[in-house]
Amino acid sequence: MGRxxxxxxxxxxxxxxxxxxxxxxxxxxxxxxxxxxxPNGAGKTTTFNMIAGVYRPDEGEILLDGQPLQGRRxxxxxxxxxxxxxxxxxxxxxxxxxxxxxxxALRRHADVATARKKSLAILERLGIGEKxxxxxxxxxxxxxxxxxxxxxxxxxxxxxxxxxxMAGLRPTETDRMVAIxxxxxxxxxxTILLIEHVMRAVMALSREIHVLHHGELIAxxxxxxxxxxxxxxxxxxxxxxx
Amino acid sequence: xxxxxxxxxxxxGVLTGLVYGLMALGxxxxxxxxxxxxxxxxxxxxxxxxxAVMLFQVWGLDPFLAVVPVAAVFFVLGYFLQSSIxxxxxxxxxxxxxxxxxxxxxxxxxxxxxxxxxxxxxxxVDYQLESYEWGPLLFDAARLYAAMAxxxxxxxxxxxxxxxxxxxxxxxxxxxHLGARIVGLNVKHLYALTFGIGSACVAAAGCMMVLLVDxxxxxxxxxxxxxxxxxxxxxxxxxxxxxxxxxxxxxxxALAGLVITPSAKSMFSFxxxxxxxxxxxQGLMGRRS
Amino acid sequence: MFSELNSRARGLLVAxxxxxxxxxFIASNYVLSVAVLILYFAxxxxxxxxxxxxxxxxxxxxALYVGLGGYTAAALFVHFGIGPWAGVLASxxxxxxxxxxxxxxxxxxxxxxxxxxxxxxAFAEFTRIGFDHWQWLxxxxxFFLPVSQREVSDLVNLRGSPTMFYYIILALASAALLFSTWxxxxxxxxxxxxxxxxxxxxxxxGINLFRYKMLAVLxxxxxxxxxxxxxxxxxxxxxxxxxxNMGRSxxxxxxxxxxxxxxxxxxxxxxxxxxxxxxxITELLGAFxxxxxxxxQVFYGVCLLLxxxxxxxxxxxxxxxxxxxxxxxxxxx
Numbered sequence: 001m002g003r004x005x006x007x008x009x010x011x012x013x014x015x016x017x018x019x020x021x022x023x024x025x026x027x028x029x030x031x032x033x034x035x036x037x038x039p040n041g042a043g044k045t046t047t048f049n050m051i052a053g054v055y056r057p058d059e060g061e062i063l064l065d066g067q068p069l070q071g072r073r074x075x076x077x078x079x080x081x082x083x084x085x086x087x088x089x090x091x092x093x094x095x096x097x098x099x100x101x102x103x104x105a106l107r108r109h110a111d112v113a114t115a116r117k118k119s120l121a122i123l124e125r126l127g128i129g130e131k132x133x134x135x136x137x138x139x140x141x142x143x144x145x146x147x148x149x150x151x152x153x154x155x156x157x158x159x160x161x162x163x164x165x166m167a168g169l170r171p172t173e174t175d176r177m178v179a180i181x182x183x184x185x186x187x188x189x190x191t192i193l194l195i196e197h198v199m200r201a202v203m204a205l206s207r208e209i210h211v212l213h214h215g216e217l218i219a220x221x222x223x224x225x226x227x228x229x230x231x232x233x234x235x236x237x238x239x240x241x242x
Numbered sequence: 243x244x245x246x247x248x249x250x251x252x253x254x255g256v257l258t259g260l261v262y263g264l265m266a267l268g269x270x271x272x273x274x275x276x277x278x279x280x281x282x283x284x285x286x287x288x289x290x291x292x293x294a295v296m297l298f299q300v301w302g303l304d305p306f307l308a309v310v311p312v313a314a315v316f317f318v319l320g321y322f323l324q325s326s327i328x329x330x331x332x333x334x335x336x337x338x339x340x341x342x343x344x345x346x347x348x349x350x351x352x353x354x355x356x357x358x359x360x361x362x363x364x365x366x367v368d369y370q371l372e373s374y375e376w377g378p379l380l381f382d383a384a385r386l387y388a389a390m391a392x393x394x395x396x397x398x399x400x401x402x403x404x405x406x407x408x409x410x411x412x413x414x415x416x417x418x419h420l421g422a423r424i425v426g427l428n429v430k431h432l433y434a435l436t437f438g439i440g441s442a443c444v445a446a447a448g449c450m451m452v453l454l455v456d457x458x459x460x461x462x463x464x465x466x467x468x469x470x471x472x473x474x475x476x477x478x479x480x481x482x483x484x485x486x487x488x489x490x491x492x493x494x495x496a497l498a499g500l501v502i503t504p505s506a507k508s509m510f511s512f513x514x515x516x517x518x519x520x521x522x523x524q525g526l527m528g529r530r531s
Numbered sequence: 532m533f534s535e536l537n538s539r540a541r542g543l544l545v546a547x548x549x550x551x552x553x554x555x556f557i558a559s560n561y562v563l564s565v566a567v568l569i570l571y572f573a574x575x576x577x578x579x580x581x582x583x584x585x586x587x588x589x590x591x592x593x594a595l596y597v598g599l600g601g602y603t604a605a606a607l608f609v610h611f612g613i614g615p616w617a618g619v620l621a622s623x624x625x626x627x628x629x630x631x632x633x634x635x636x637x638x639x640x641x642x643x644x645x646x647x648x649x650x651x652x653a654f655a656e657f658t659r660i661g662f663d664h665w666q667w668l669x670x671x672x673x674f675f676l677p678v679s680q681r682e683v684s685d686l687v688n689l690r691g692s693p694t695m696f697y698y699i700i701l702a703l704a705s706a707a708l709l710f711s712t713w714x715x716x717x718x719x720x721x722x723x724x725x726x727x728x729x730x731x732x733x734x735x736x737g738i739n740l741f742r743y744k745m746l747a748v749l750x751x752x753x754x755x756x757x758x759x760x761x762x763x764x765x766x767x768x769x770x771x772x773x774x775x776n777m778g779r780s781x782x783x784x785x786x787x788x789x790x791x792x793x794x795x796x797x798x799x800x801x802x803x804x805x806x807x808x809x810x811x812i813t814e815l816l817g818a819f820x821x822x823x824x825x826x827x828q829v830f831y832g833v834c835l836l837l838x839x840x841x842x843x844x845x846x847x848x849x850x851x852x853x854x855x856x857x858x859x860x861x862x863x864x
Contacts, residue, residue, distance in 0.1 A: 054731075106721055342839045
């Protein structure tokens, strides 16, 4: 193991005195798939938003391959190689599915024709190739989640942040999505950090799990260790069944 | 330029500003709740001014008494304007709402033009020539009464929104549209009420304004812009802000008329508007979103 | 993403182009002047559409750029004898600078939506009052260009017959259409649409919002300034009260909104409809012998109201479907 691709060191965020995230540190090795789990309101999305540049952490550092990310704008962070999806999907509703992805792909390929070709391939891979000419607003929620992933993938990130992309999918669809991420990870070595509630997906995908509760990291480690961790059982069984 | 002159100009600016404030209050309340910028606000003001002039000319009704019937009629008209035409536009994009209200404004200005022609009209009452002296300070009677009436109307508005159940329901609507619907408030009705109240406000301001200036149909767009400037300076959606903005703009106009030329007075206002937008975009009294 | 025009549409377009090219030979001066007006608004509408239709930034103060552009070229011509072709360059530079100022202040201070729209009005009004008092440019009394003899067309100084002006504005409107079409096919065009649809998602995809919004304002302001130069040399007079008036700004944006915001043909269709509507109403009222100031505009307002209420996306999207000229539609909303 060399230097981790993404390193988060002691970041905190307060909103009007309310502590959303407190002193969270975690690191993601290149090529790994790592999950961030925790009950609702644990600060997972806030952590993502700090990594992606939506919020600036009050304290702490975020390093991508040793380069500091904190305090930079979302577009700069994307350019640095961090792709992200939104928990509440944000498609470009008035544009076609293909064009949604093309906009992501243009970030690496200034030429529109090349970007279209790349985008079509990504849509095929995610199984919504035949819907590429539809308007994005006409997609069902699961397809919108796929579109969200396709768009982020099109920016050819070094690390992909997935925010609850399995939510609302049927078990078979979840399994397909898991298979797609596994394939991409194996073929391209894409690093993935995911927030997920669907434990079926988390267990199948991740090599390492971090658990957030009330804005603090309460456990980290291999999946089967973490799910047996007493603090984790406590917070999960206490608040919601998984 | 003596200190007395400046002081008297300031007084007149503050008094006129309070009437401006009442006009802008209507715009601010509508935006604060319905989230639609009423691009026909100044045009509504001129219609009210014409109504006051006509009531005076035909029945000799004093403009201060005309406030009651004119505001009542405007309330009803505002209610119907919102419930029939504007409500369906609530979810449409801003440029679409803008287009709608511009169309309404065009119809209003030119409707007035059709009926009354382009000539200026005014009312003449005895107290327009009177004034009160307090030491070296001079208060125009008409201006003073208008300002006091504007304050009374504004106070009534504050009371309505703070104390009555309907007022509280409307504020709930403004704070959280979805939440208001969930607890069972009839949002569309409340929006229409708000637009009616905003219209009544501008109608009252119009009745008072005829004591201070002559009215022509083409004044509409200028008042619309004036109302925008005031509410943005004061804070779009803030009621005290509208009054404060009105006074500030009234004073700045009066001073501009004194130090440069009166025709350039609104340059001061627009300059002030640009500065406020840049350094305190939520307005002087607005809440940061 | 861009409406792929089918063969029927291409046929119609070619026929229209032919008609427009020979129009001066077959039409009366009156018809020609109406055509100039339509093309003028098609051009300004196209320019405004770059900013609002493509990039989603609502400007209600585009008269600022028409006025600044017109005054710049006219002042150079009258005071320094500099011809309009050099003048147009100066106008573009002046207007882009003004646009850069408005855009920089607004976008740096994160002013968006309604506030941005009101800021653009404020700048236009501020400038109007300024010009009202600027004696060197005639102040509120107006600024006049020497009126030309209409027989000789002097392209260098843009002095000449209505036919010459017709071809100039035809060329401008066509160029604006082609330019907009091309813009939408480049990376910049895609980025604008992304910003219009969802700025937050656009930013997450690596789009520098400030840079691309600025670019939209600059291009739109530059394009609009050329219309201002045309206006000055066509009408030979400029009054601050007229060119910078908020009413002028509204006129500019009526066409594209009625035609269809963000579409390529919307501004053209909208300009044609509105101009013909205004003229039609005048004719109709004349035929009935009704002369009442304001009545024409009331009709106009009612028509606007109806279109806005019943065709929320504008006339063009509905019309193109009806005509069957677009084979592949899932774009251009």
